[in-house]
Amino acid sequence: MTARLGRIVAEWYSIPLLLAVWQLAVSSGLIESRLLPSVASVWDTLVAEIADGVLVYHASVTIGRALLGYALAALAGVPFAALMARSPLCSNLFEPIFFFGYPIPKIALFPVFTYIFGFGTPSKVAFTFLECLYPIVVTSYLGFRGIETRLVWAAQNFGASRMTVLRRVVLPAALPSVFSGLRIALPVSIIVVVLTEMIGDSIGLGYYITVWGTRFTFQNVYAAIVVIGIIGFALDQALLRLRRAVVPWQKDPAR
């Protein structure tokens, strides 16, 4: 019991420690509380804004946009990756776009997106779609392409139909890579939505941060950051749970 408690303390002490240092620095007057609000005031703001429903509303807008763009990217990206891996013509046509486009900072295109899709939700969703599409397609494509051909041959030798090969051999073999791509893209979706909301919008957590930041009311900024952190953590955990259910044979990388 004490050993377990000791381990928990040893593994998690840094967050309370940091909070304590923060609180001490503020209450001792070392850092102006205008610049760094005390932990207590951030907590009060967080509770008040959640109870008020304001943060809940903005968070739901952000989550909705992120998940919509993410889901569209997953729905389009995974089959597309499979198609690219299957057909040499498709891979020749589209590989350059994905592999050369990958390192290009696509964020610079966001102004164009606001012209095409307008300022509100559609441009954010479309841009999230684009940003998530790249990791999903590239990672799944490599997964589909990396399937050992002898597995497919063996299945064919046993007389499996094309559908059966796809369902029982190709998909299970490629799913770990697909999930890696999905896991990479998930935080990307949230980051992109918050970022574009900060550039220009009137709802969403990014907007919330910009508004309170320009008013120098930082307890609200930190409260929103805490909410984003919790959302990101919860979504990642949900995806990991889904992966454990769908691909039980893949072990957790690097946790």
Place this chain on the structure above:
Amino acid sequence: MTPRAAAVQKWVVPLAVVAAWEGFGRAGFAPRYLSYPSDILAALWSVTVDGELGTATLASLYRVIGGFVIGTAAGMLAGLGAGLARGVRNFFDPLVSFLFAVPKIAFLPVFLLLFGIGHMSKIAIVGFSCFFPVFIASRHAVLSVDKLLVWAARNMGTPPRTLFLRVVIPAAAPQLFAGVRVSLAHAFVVLFAAELIGSHAGLSQIIADGDNAAQFDLMFAGILAFAALGFASDRILMAVRKRLLRGQTLGTEEQVVP
């Protein structure tokens, strides 16, 4: 399929897009905000000639390199430490797992107040964002070094310093580079957002100017320059990687994260 046909096919989509863009743009079928390639190149040439592009690029480069170097160095130091020592790992892990999913740009208002709207706040926020991917990759890289290699070296009496420099670092190098590459990509994204939100300066100034003045060729010229800068720096990093990791690179190029 012959290799020749494959090489031709690789160019089909990009060329078709540019050609359609040019054709529809010139004919006036495309919306005006899309401009068209020849106009964009002309705008790019004119900002290059009058020196505006050079100044803006230098400002952006200064910020992105400054932040990238600081953030990557700090992230690698902390990550290697975390990989080697449990104490360091226990300190950083909870903090990183919470902050990793938070867009670091959310701290921009705080950084702006701390460092002002000039170069420093951008360098700081870029560095802050670069820290995390490098930390995670380095930590993981050290932890996943083949234990047999370490034991073998120890058995032969390798001193810790040599063990670290000659066994751990080379074995971890491909993954270290993967982290650095991710952080480079992050650096450009964060730089763009920080410049656009915080103060209009650098390359995003050109993009924002073109946007505000409805000079869309100028806007696209800025976008093109920014994209080229990001792309070129990635290629440079990959070239460095190829030199440093001779013989270790097979099948590792694709460990990319945006």
